[in-house]
Amino acid sequence: MVDDLHIVYRIYGAGTGRGNATAALARLLLRKGSPNVHTVHAVRGVTFTAYRGEAIGIIGSNGSGKSTLLKAIAGLLPADRGKVYTEGQPSLLGVNAALMNDLTGATNVLLGGLAMGMSQQEVRERYQGIVDFSGINEHGDFVSLPMRTYSSGMAARLRFSIAAAKNHDVLMIDEALATGDRAFQKRSEERIRELRREAGTVFLVSHNNTSIRDTCDRVLWIEQGELLMDGPTEEVVRAYEDAGGK
Template sequence: MADSVNDERIPTVICDGVDIVYRVNGTGAGRGSATAALNRMLHRKQTEKAAGVRRVHAVKNVSFTAYKGEAIGLIGTNGSGKSTLLRAVAGLLPVENGKIYTNGQPSLLGVNAALMGDLTGERNVILGGLAMGMSREEIKARYQEIVDFSGINEKGDFITLPMRTYSSGMGARLRFSIAAAKNHDVLLIDEALATGDRSFQRRSEKRIRELREQAGTVFLVTHSNATIRDTCERALWLERGVLRMDGPTEDVLAAYEDFTNGDKPKGPAAPAPAKQGK
């Protein structure tokens, strides 16, 4: 009996019938006084149509459960709702219907590491670490490891320069390095591994595996199927907001690659029953 209890998987994220809807103002919206704008907000449902507000249903009735120790890849063609879903799990977007439950604090890479362009990389390592809840002593102990991991000093002393002088890739690598310095309950990574060379990607993939071993949960959005294969044992395939498949990485990627290499349907994606991962 004790063994069966110890072997029981612990949920970290539960999405239960989640719908996420964006509202885009039309040409008639946003005009008038501040009082009129406030009234539109307070009576949103009644005035959306009159104000020319267009509803974009980005995520449609998505349900899944993630567990401690899992690395889950989110795949799908552009505009399929992957990043939107991550932002909702992180608590940055409201859901229209359904519920999202989390066990622990989700950390969305690039948000918790709130870096500032006018500060040096060195100061931003401290700022980003504090934003994630690390103590100054922890940051000091891991500082050199963070800099070395990012690789931004390989061609000069860039860590002492303002971050506005960094390329987008350098900034993204430093953000990932700061985020990866801490063990997370739930770490949400959106395309961060696509910004570095293969050496940086290998270091990142190794760190993701370490986070899983320390009983964290990692969600990874990337268009690199090779990275998904190397780091994730489970994948969720979103297409036009619909969860088409949930299962072992190889099974899901095989179906996705067949879809992307073949003739894509012109109409909305049919919501096929999602196969649940183990």
């Protein structure tokens, strides 16, 4: 449950120039009294309740506060006002399955699985399924190469595959389905449906309205940090498109 949530970013020392390290430290220590503070009210009084088994899309224009909302639900950003209540552990794709560029894909599968709470035995049992799902080995033995050799799309697919290998109480996915070809998107959408059937709750942020329609049964439309509409997928997406959203 998200109850009257407000997220405010504060940028200290705005307009003072780069300066040196000593000046930067001084601004940090004295920031409460600094007049050079720029605030961004990224989320403004958002309230909704999500239920087990739901797949909820979050749509809106660039900079509308969608990703900020996910980070707040995951516990990565403190609320300026309001509350977030979750039952179980929220997992934000791309954070819990963080990847390290100097390590191989195989090592990242192990570390990513352990970071999400899987045992070594569970990771070993699911390892080949993760690699196959990601498709990174379709054109060579990339899983044995350092992550720095991967394209951004390959890295994103591996992140999704690691995160999706575990059942989650609450799984939040930010633009994951925008990567890869249509075949990978289809696999991702089916995995999201499986997670829902296993009584998890899924949030999906995407600019791809087709993915939202194919995956979600409910949509939140956010603009300038405010919740404009919350309802059935087709109803909300059609209203968003009629307003010029793509």
